[in-house]
Amino acid sequence: MADRVPPPGLVHHPGAGGGSVIREALTLSARPDVLSFAGGLPASESIDAEGLRAAFDQVLSESPHTVLQYSVTDGDRRLREAIADRLTGRGLLTDPDRPLVTTGAQQALALLAAVLLRPGDTVAVEEPTYLAALQCFARAGARVIPVPTDDDGIEVEALAHVVDRERPRLVYLVPNFQNPTGRTLSLERRRAVARLAGEKGFWIAEDDPYGDLRFRGQHLPWVTAQDGAQDRSILIGSLSKILAPGLRLGWIHAPLCFRRACVVAKQAMDLHSSTVDQAAAAHYLATHDIDTRLEHASFLYRERCDAMLAALPEALPEGSTWSHPDGGMFLWVRLPGHVNAEELLPQAVSHGVAYVPGAPFFAGPPDRSTLRLSFAGHNPANIEQGMKRLGKAFT
Ligand SMILES: Cc1ncc(COP(=O)(O)O)c(C=O)c1O
DSSP: OOOOOOOOOOOOOTTTTTTHHHHHHHHHHTSTTOEEOOOOOOOGGGSOHHHHHHHHHHHHHHOHHHHTSOOOTTOOHHHHHHHHHHHHHTTOOOOTTSEEEESHHHHHHHHHHHHHOOTTOEEEEEESOOHHHHHHHHHTTOEEEEEEEETTEEOHHHHHHHHHHHOOSEEEEOOSSOTTTOOOOOHHHHHHHHHHHHHHTOEEEEEOSSGGGBOSSOOOOOGGGSTTTTTTEEEEEESTTTTOGGGOOEEEEOOHHHHHHHHHHHHHHHSSSOHHHHHHHHHHHHHSOHHHHHHHHHHHHHHHHHHHHHHHHHHSOTTOEEOOOSBSSEEEEEOSTTOOHHHHHHHHHHTTEEOEESGGGOSSSOOTTEEEEEOTTSOHHHHHHHHHHHHHHHO
């Protein structure tokens, strides 16, 4: 037999595979004896399974041959109307022709990278930031430059320096209850970032899957809605935390030239997002008081966040610091000294508790003493119990 020639190797994108720690942490969360605060899953109580089942029933009986058929790339008209109504209601005057429905906010990030980034282009990000966005930018071959953050989000002066020095095409922000820190970008800084984008000429990606989950304080207007940002800001949203992540529905709202490029890119990726899922989501949004549901979900998250905040002083070593989120699902911890949260994870698991080490969320040299806790998935009693276990693991 002739020698067999191996097929060509797979493409390797440096920095694009950093998710293994999170994957491991999520695997641990499946163990029944572990109270896991690792995953970023919305509370199951916040998902209206019965209402969604009825919405699927309705659209499948009403128009089965439409909702089971191929459809347009832009997305279901009724869903785009519902999204445009919500955006306008929150201060971004728009119409149903503007949002493009995506397969989760994650696909919106992939589209953004596909239409904007060439290998070697620069993206500035909050340090730390959403891991899967970092992976997306790495896959595009982008150079990712971290910008320092504090309790009010990205530090604008530091961003201005990065912009002058590195000339990024894109600045990526998670303005509300950020993943992983839970922090919110202040209004003053939203205005300043929009101004800077106008002066220096860069795109802003405003990724906001958590904004509807505010449980303290007032909603803040989007960066995208600030003076000067409309022609250079891309707002990304999701139904994952509002309805259910399994629907895999999100949207991108962008200037028209950008939107057109995204439609072409999406055609090559998946033609369109699931027709039946979009129809059911649109029907659900048209027939339910979603704002009241979101108020209930936010109340649930507030209770859980407060339970965690109350338990942390006892659970964590003296000198630890943590964020105080006004919404969303995450809280960010820094342990004192030179401890490594990744090395401590097996010890925590052996005590029946799990978290995500902070290091993979950094674009630059990681602060290994950090970790992310999600308070969304457990009731206050379990949170108290879990924090006691964490206390034992850390002593
Ligand atoms: C900041 C951020 N962006 C995007 C996503 C992806 O959301 P989706 O489920 O809509 O794809 C997440 C999910 O956790 C996220 O935290």
